[in-house]
Amino acid sequence: xxxxxxxxxxxxxxxxxxxxxxxxxxxxxxxxxxxxxxxxxxxxxxxxxxxxxxxxxxxxxxxxxxxxxxxxxxxxxxxxxxxxxxxxxxxxxxxxxxxxxxxxxxxxxxxxxxxxxxxxxxxxxxxxxxxxxxxxxxxxxxxxxxxxxxxxxxxxxxxxxxxxxxxxxxxxxxxxxxxxxxxxxxxxxxxxxxxxxxxxxxxxxxxxxxxxxxxxxxxxxxxxxxxxxxxxx
Amino acid sequence: xxxxxxxxxxxxxxxxxxxxxxxxxxxxxxxxxxxxxxxxxxxxxxxxxxxxxxxxxxxxxxxxxxxxxxxxxxxxxxxxxxxxxxxxxxxxxxxxxxxxxxxxxxxxxxxxxxxxxxxxxxxxxxxxxxxxxxxxxxxxxxxxxxxxxxxxxxxxxxxxxxxxxxxxxxxxxxxxxxxxxxxxxxxxxxxxxxxxxxxxxxxxxxxxxxxxxxxxxxxxxxxxxxxxxxxxx
Numbered sequence: 204x205x206x207x208x209x210x211x212x213x214x215x216x217x218x219x220x221x222x223x224x225x226x227x228x229x230x231x232x233x234x235x236x237x238x239x240x241x242x243x244x245x246x247x248x249x250x251x252x253x254x255x256x257x258x259x260x261x262x263x264x265x266x267x268x269x270x271x272x273x274x275x276x277x278x279x280x281x282x283x284x285x286x287x288x289x290x291x292x293x294x295x296x297x298x299x300x301x302x303x304x305x306x307x308x309x310x311x312x313x314x315x316x317x318x319x320x321x322x323x324x325x326x327x328x329x330x331x332x333x334x335x336x337x338x339x340x341x342x343x344x345x346x347x348x349x350x351x352x353x354x355x356x357x358x359x360x361x362x363x364x365x366x367x368x369x370x371x372x373x374x375x376x377x378x379x380x381x382x383x384x385x386x387x388x389x390x391x392x393x394x395x396x397x398x399x400x401x402x403x404x405x406x407x408x409x410x411x412x413x414x415x416x417x418x419x420x421x422x423x424x425x426x427x428x429x430x431x432x433x434x435x436x
Numbered sequence: 437x438x439x440x441x442x443x444x445x446x447x448x449x450x451x452x453x454x455x456x457x458x459x460x461x462x463x464x465x466x467x468x469x470x471x472x473x474x475x476x477x478x479x480x481x482x483x484x485x486x487x488x489x490x491x492x493x494x495x496x497x498x499x500x501x502x503x504x505x506x507x508x509x510x511x512x513x514x515x516x517x518x519x520x521x522x523x524x525x526x527x528x529x530x531x532x533x534x535x536x537x538x539x540x541x542x543x544x545x546x547x548x549x550x551x552x553x554x555x556x557x558x559x560x561x562x563x564x565x566x567x568x569x570x571x572x573x574x575x576x577x578x579x580x581x582x583x584x585x586x587x588x589x590x591x592x593x594x595x596x597x598x599x600x601x602x603x604x605x606x607x608x609x610x611x612x613x614x615x616x617x618x619x620x621x622x623x624x625x626x627x628x629x630x631x632x633x634x635x636x637x638x639x640x641x642x643x644x645x646x647x648x649x650x651x652x653x654x655x656x657x658x659x660x661x662x663x664x665x666x667x668x669x
Contacts, residue, residue, distance in 0.1 A: 224609030224647070249482065262518075282615055284515045285495075286669065376457030382515055384665040386619035388637040404621040404637035414457070432617040436519065 209244035215254035218244070223263060223274055231276045234264070282436045286382075288369050289335045289343060289424075298337040302366045305332040305344070305396070316348050319411055320418040329357065331367050334396060341397045343426045353417035367420075371412075375419055380412040384432070387425065397427045406430045442477035448487035451477070456496060456507055464509045467497070515669045519615075521602050522568045522576060522657075531570040535599045538565040538577070538629070549581050552644055553651040562590065564600050567629060574630045576659045586650035600653075604645075608652055613645040617665075620658070630660045639663045 209215050222228045234240075237255065241248040255272060258264045265275045293300040309327045312320065322328065329349040335342050347367055351357050360370055385407050387393070394401045405428060411421040442448050455461045467473075470488065474481040488505060491497045498508045526533040542560045545553065555561065562582040568575050580600055584590050593603055604610075620626075622636045630638070638661060644654040 220611075224611075230606075282517045282519055282613075284517055284667070286515055373463075376459075378453070378457075380515075380669050382667045382669070384617060384639070385663060386637040386639040386659075386661075388621075388635065402621065402635040404619040406617070406619040406639075426619075428619075430618060434517070434615045436613050436615070 209246045209250070212250045212253035212257070215240075215244055215246065215251055216257055219254060219258060220263070223258075228274050230274050232274050233271050234274065236271060282434045284432070284434050288372050289345075290366070290369055293335070293337040293342060296337070299339070301336045301339065303334050303336070304363050305334055307331050307362065312348050316421055319421050320348060320350055322350060331362060332396075333362075333366055333368070335366065335368075341399075341427050343424050343430070344396050345422045345424050347420060347422040349420045350418060353414065353419045368422075371420060375414065377412045377414045377419060380410055383409045385409070389428075393425055397425070399428050403428045406432070442479045442483070445483045445486035445490070448473075448477055448479065448484055449490055452487060452491060453496070456491075461507050463507050465507050466504050467507065469504060515667045517665070517667050521605050522578075523599070523602055526568070526570040526575060529570070532572070534569045534572065536567050536569070537596050538567055540564050540595065545581050549654055552654050553581060553583055555583060564595060565629075566595070566599055566601070568599065568601075574632075574660050576657050576663070577629050578655045578657050580653060580655040582653045583651060586647065586652045601655075604653060608647065610645045610647045610652060613643055616642045618642070622661075626658055630658070632661050636661045639665070 209218065219228075219234075228234050235243070237248050237251045240251045244251065255264060255266065259266045259272075260281065262281050263275055264272055266272045287295070290300045290302075308330050310330045311325060312322070312328050312330070316328075317324065317326075320328065329351055331347045331349065332344060333347065334344045345368060349357055349367065349371075354371070354375055356374060360374075362370060365373070387405050387407050389397070389399055389401055389403045389405050391401060393399070393405060394403070397405070399405075406426040408424040408426075409422075410424070412419050442451065452461075452467075461467050468476070470481050470484045473484045477484065488497060488499065492499045492505075493514065495514050496508055497505055499505045520528070523533045523535075541563050543563045544550075544558060545555070545561050545563070549561075550557065553561065562584055564580045564582065565577060566580065567577045578601060582590055582600065582604075587604070587608055589607060593607075595603060598606070618640050620638050620640050622630070622632055622634055622638050624634060626632070626638060627634045627636070632638075639659040641657040641659075642655075643657070645652050
């Protein structure tokens with residue numbers, strides 16, 4: 204191809220992807236550097252950089268600062284997951300959202316939660332169980348622990364009005380979080396809360412969120428049978 | 437802060453994040469444009485651009501080409517998931533990988549698979565059931581359909597040597613895929629294959645991959661009890 208056709212980073216990305224797919228550049232091969240590609244494509248070096256970065260982020264290129272850029276040998280494809288507030292997730296399906304606080308207490312957490320939240324033994328945390336409903340039917344419940352020391356204002360908040368999920372997102376900044384996705388078998392408690400049968404397979408998300416080195420909250424979300432989480436790559 | 441401290445896009449990103457977290461810039465607020473920030477931070481405009489793009493990708497900023505950049509009102513946090521080849525996933529845990537093909541046939545797919553793979557009624561596809569083992573124990577099994585018309589060379593491949601999962605990644609380029617994550621209840625078949633009890637909750641990934649507009653393969657991966665998928669944001 205002649206230069207000048209590559210006036211967007213997307214067009215450069217498409218051409219690089221074509222060469223990888225056509226095996227003109229094979230897994231493990233070094234590809235030309237940004238300056239060389241910019242000359243070949245007749246575009247700015249920043250345009251090439253943007254295209255290669257996108258391909259590296261999706262796992263197809265392996266970029267090393269000094270060694271150069273290679274076609275990934277063992278491509279680990281990366282998918283992006285949206286993590287919305289539960290109310291938005293339900294409302295975006297055209298369903299009516301409602302939530303209800305099943306229990307709220309101050310309690311000493313079990314050792315697994317204590318370790319995950321990095322609090323001293325004997326310290327009490329806020330423990331909340333909240334059921335979220337879509338069109339009046341159980342959608343997911345959250346069994347949540349909150350460290351009041353890391354969450355100013357939580358003591359005064361009425362979490363029956365705004366759910367803890369939404370209140371935290373709106374009021375407390377966070378730097379990062381850990382997510383884990385798994386399946387569990389519904390026991391008596393899950394069956395009662397979610398109005399399903401004991402022994403049904405349920406989708407579970409465990410999530411801890413932190414800010415300034417403190418774990419703010421740790422929640423287990425247990426979804427009603429049939430829940431699916433989608434993504435594309 | 438004085439200019440000159442911001443000599444990397446990461447330092448600009450950290451300062452913008454600090455202002456959002458400290459509510460100096462509140463949800464919904466427009467922030468200064470790139471040129472203004474570049475002057476304030478004493479750095480190149482490209483550096484500001486890179487930092488803002490990263491924050492937009494993680495859902496904290498809402499960028500509109502003409503309207504400008506605002507702090508996101510309803511932040512949808514984005515998490516990145518790694519999708520490795522199953523052998524790499526098992527070996528990266530220090531376990532020994534093995535796979536075994538349970539069944540391989542040419543068959544007319546059920547209507548759900550036919551619709552997902554966009555083939556005409558009556559067309560036969562390759563149908564494979566493969567069990568992947570970690571240290572000799574069932575880890576996951578894949579119930580897979582492959583469109584031979586979209587996968588040159590598949591007829592000659594010995595999928596008992598390299599699993600279809602690995603063979604496809606190594607030999608067939610793909611442009612994109614759909615993923616769906618859910619839970620199911622183990623029936624008799626799953627319990628037999630995975631050596632678990634009927635009625636256990638199992639983690640499931642449904643995945644379809646395409647190239648040049650053709651669906652190459654569609655696979656349901658059903659994991660043994662206890663499987664967890666992790667990510668961070």
